[in-house]
Amino acid sequence: MSLSIKDDEIDIVIGALRPDLTSFMNEWRTIFSRFHLIIVKDPDLKEELKIPEGFNLDVYKKPDIDRVVGTSTSTIFSGYSCRYFGYLVSRKKYIISVDDDCYPAKDNKGILVDAVAQHITNLTTPATPFFFNTLYDPFTEGADFVRGYPFSLRSGVQCALSCGLWLNLADYDAPTQALKPEERNSRYVDAVLTVPARTLMPISGINIAFNREVIGPALLPSLRLGGEGKFRWETMEDIWSGMCVKVVCDHLGLGVKTGMPYVWRNDRGDAIASLRKEWEGVKLMEEVVPFFQSVRLSREATTTEDCVAEVANVVKEQLESKDPMFARAAKAMVDWVKLWKSVGSSTSSPGA
Amino acid sequence: MATVSPTPLLKDELDIVIPTIRNLDFLEMWRPFFQPYHLIIVQDGDPTKTIKVPEGFDYELYNRNDINRILGPKASCISFKDSACRCFGYMVSKKKYIYTIDDDCFVAKDPSGKDINALEQHIQNLLSPSTPFFFNTLYDPYRSGADFVRGYPFSLREGVTTAVSHGLWLNIPDYDAPTQLVKPLERNTRYVDAIMTIPKGTLFPMCGMNLAFNRELIGPAMYFGLMGDGQPIGRYDDMWAGWCTKVICDHLGWGVKTGLPYIWHSKASNPFVNLKKEYKGIYWQEELIPFFQSVALPKDCTTVQKCYIEISKQVKAKLGKVDDYFNKLADAMVTWIEAWDELNPSGDISAKIPNGASK
Numbered sequence: 001m002s003l004s005i006k007d008d009e010i011d012i013v014i015g016a017l018r019p020d021l022t023s024f025m026n027e028w029r030t031i032f033s034r035f036h037l038i039i040v041k042d043p044d045l046k047e048e049l050k051i052p053e054g055f056n057l058d059v060y061k062k063p064d065i066d067r068v069v070g071t072s073t074s075t076i077f078s079g080y081s082c083r084y085f086g087y088l089v090s091r092k093k094y095i096i097s098v099d100d101d102c103y104p105a106k107d108n109k110g111i112l113v114d115a116v117a118q119h120i121t122n123l124t125t126p127a128t129p130f131f132f133n134t135l136y137d138p139f140t141e142g143a144d145f146v147r148g149y150p151f152s153l154r155s156g157v158q159c160a161l162s163c164g165l166w167l168n169l170a171d172y173d174a175p176t177q178a179l180k181p182e183e184r185n186s187r188y189v190d191a192v193l194t195v196p197a198r199t200l201m202p203i204s205g206i207n208i209a210f211n212r213e214v215i216g217p218a219l220l221p222s223l224r225l226g227g228e229g230k231f232r233w234e235t236m237e238d239i240w241s242g243m244c245v246k247v248v249c250d251h252l253g254l255g256v257k258t259g260m261p262y263v264w265r266n267d268r269g270d271a272i273a274s275l276r277k278e279w280e281g282v283k284l285m286e287e288v289v290p291f292f293q294s295v296r297l298s299r300e301a302t303t304t305e306d307c308v309a310e311v312a313n314v315v316k317e318q319l320e321s322k323d324p325m326f327a328r329a330a331k332a333m334v335d336w337v338k339l340w341k342s343v344g345s346s347t348s349s350p351g352a
Numbered sequence: 353m354a355t356v357s358p359t360p361l362l363k364d365e366l367d368i369v370i371p372t373i374r375n376l377d378f379l380e381m382w383r384p385f386f387q388p389y390h391l392i393i394v395q396d397g398d399p400t401k402t403i404k405v406p407e408g409f410d411y412e413l414y415n416r417n418d419i420n421r422i423l424g425p426k427a428s429c430i431s432f433k434d435s436a437c438r439c440f441g442y443m444v445s446k447k448k449y450i451y452t453i454d455d456d457c458f459v460a461k462d463p464s465g466k467d468i469n470a471l472e473q474h475i476q477n478l479l480s481p482s483t484p485f486f487f488n489t490l491y492d493p494y495r496s497g498a499d500f501v502r503g504y505p506f507s508l509r510e511g512v513t514t515a516v517s518h519g520l521w522l523n524i525p526d527y528d529a530p531t532q533l534v535k536p537l538e539r540n541t542r543y544v545d546a547i548m549t550i551p552k553g554t555l556f557p558m559c560g561m562n563l564a565f566n567r568e569l570i571g572p573a574m575y576f577g578l579m580g581d582g583q584p585i586g587r588y589d590d591m592w593a594g595w596c597t598k599v600i601c602d603h604l605g606w607g608v609k610t611g612l613p614y615i616w617h618s619k620a621s622n623p624f625v626n627l628k629k630e631y632k633g634i635y636w637q638e639e640l641i642p643f644f645q646s647v648a649l650p651k652d653c654t655t656v657q658k659c660y661i662e663i664s665k666q667v668k669a670k671l672g673k674v675d676d677y678f679n680k681l682a683d684a685m686v687t688w689i690e691a692w693d694e695l696n697p698s699g700d701i702s703a704k705i706p707n708g709a710s711k
Binding site: 108131132133134135136142143144145146147148149150151152153163165170171172173176180183185186187188189190191195196197198199200201202203204232233236239242258282285286289 | 463486487488489490491497498499500501502503504505506507508518520525526527528531535538539540541542543544545546550551552553554555556557558559587588590591594610630634637638641
C-alpha cells in the first residue's frame, strides 16, 4: 500500500525534441491531465511547439533557459538534456519523465498502464537493496518477503528512483538494434524489483521517475558525446547520469527500483544510420563502468550535492586524461551543483 | 528470423534428486518430462518403510541404512529426519547436472495454459551464460526476444558460466512461519516472465524446492547442513547452502540465476511446526547475513573445496560464539568435503559405488 500522494506533489517533465506534441499529449491525456506538466523545448529546435489544449502546464523555451541560467550555461540543456532544466525549476516532490516518442502501454490483460501511478507506488513504498527477495517487490499486493529474508531488513529504505521499461522499441544501442532490425520487445514482465546495493546498471532516461527532494541534484546533464544527436541511440547522457545516481543512492542508503511501469515506445529513426554516431558512446562505457564501480565516496559526503561534487572530483582526477569529454563532464557536474543550489531553491516562471 | 535450436535433453548428464518420506505419486504428473532421466531418491525418516516408485522410472534409492553404510562415521554430516538429507544424493550422483525438487511440487501452467516443463527451462538457464557484473534491465539477455540494453559494455556481454538455476513457485509461496501465520490464505498467482542473474556481491535466500545446478562446478558447496532430528534448527538447510554457494560463485566468477521456471507448490506445511523449527534461524540469520556478506576468500582458494573449507574455518571462528551449533556445523562442513572427495575422486567421475535398492 503506498501513501496517499496529492496530485500537486507531482510534476511531469517532458523534454520536447520534436515540435508536434499533439498525438503524444492526447495519448497521455487521461493519465497526465490531473497533473502539472513542465514542457521544456530543446533549445536547438527551431519550429514552434504544438501542444493541445486542456492541460495545466508551463512551457520553457530557449529564452527562458537563457534568462534563468545565463546564455553561456544554457548549452548544457540542449537535446535530451533539456529535461534537466525542468527538474531544476520544478518545485514538486516527485518528478516523472518520459520521452516524447512514448505512449501508454497495455499490460498482459490489455488494460492501459497508468505509468504515473506505478512510478508513484514505486517511489512511495520501500526499496530493499541489501538482500535480494526472490519474489521481487515484497510490498506489492499478493507478495511478501520469502523464507530466509532477515527480519531486520524488512522495513527497507526510501526509494529515490524508479526506472521503467519499454515495450515495442526497447532501449537497445544502435549496433544491437541494427543487427536485429525487426526485434521488438513484446515481453511484459509483471515485476518491480530493487536493484541491489553496489550493483550498477544502465539507467535509461526514457521512462523514469524520482524523488526530487531527496535525489534531485544527482540527475544531471553532464556527459555529452562529441557527436551527440537527437535519437537515444546517439546519446549516453542518461546512462552517465544514472551511474552517478546509483553510486550516490548506494552511498546515502537510498533505493533504486526497476521494472514496471512499461511505456510503449514508438519506432523512430534508423539504427544503422545512428551506428556511426553511437560507436563513441559504446566505446566509452568500457571506461565508464569500471570507473563507477570503483568510486567510493567519503563519510563526510552526507548530502546529495556533496556526493555529486565528490563524484565530479573523482571524474576529473581519474578520467580527465583519458578523454576531453570527461573533463567537460566533470565541469558540467560542478556547474550543475552550483546551479542547483542557486536556482533549485528559488522560484521562477516562464516568459510570455 | 534466427531459428531457436531446441534445448538438449541431457538425459545422460543430469540426475534428478528427490528427498521423500511419504510417497512419490507426484512423479506421475511429471512423467512426460522426467521419464528420460535417472532419479536419485533419498528416503528420509524410517528406513523400514517402503517407498513406492511409480513404474517405468530409472532410479536408485537410498535410505538411512544405506547412508550409514556408504559413509560410515562420516554419515554424521547428513541430516536425519529433514529433507536436508537430499544433499547425499548430490554426493553419490555421477552426473554433471542436478535437478532437485520436493515431492509436493507439481507441474504448473504458464499464462497461456500450457504445462511448464520446468526441467527444460532449468537446462536452458544452466547452458546459457550469466551476467553478474552489471545488471541488464531487460533481464536475461540471452533469451529469445531480449538482449543487452544500451549502455551495457560489450566486454561484459559474453557473460560467465552459470552454476545455479533457482526456480520459483506458484500457489503456496515459500514464506517463513511468521509470514504464513499472518497470511495463511496468500497464494502466489503472479507469473513473472523473467530470468535474471543475481548480481555479484548480493546474497539471496535459496530455496531447494525447485533448484538445478552444475554439480561438477559447484556440487561441493551444496551441503544442506545439520538439520532436523537432534539439531536445534530446521528449514534453513537450503538457505545455508545458498549463502555458501553464492559466496563461492562470486569468488570463482560463476553465475546464479533466479526466476523461471515455476512449479506448482501444493502443500502448505503447518506454520506452528515450522515456527518451532525456524525459531532459532530467525534470530541467527541476523548474524549469518552480515557474516556471509563479509566473508573474504583468499586468492589461493581456487577450488570449491578449498573455498568451502575456508568458510568452515570462518564459521567456527566467528559464529562459534553465537551458538555451539556452529562449531558442530563447521566440523560437519569439513566432514562433508572429506566424504565428497572420497566419493568423487577427481578424474574418476564414472566410479561406481555399492548403492541401495535400485530398479
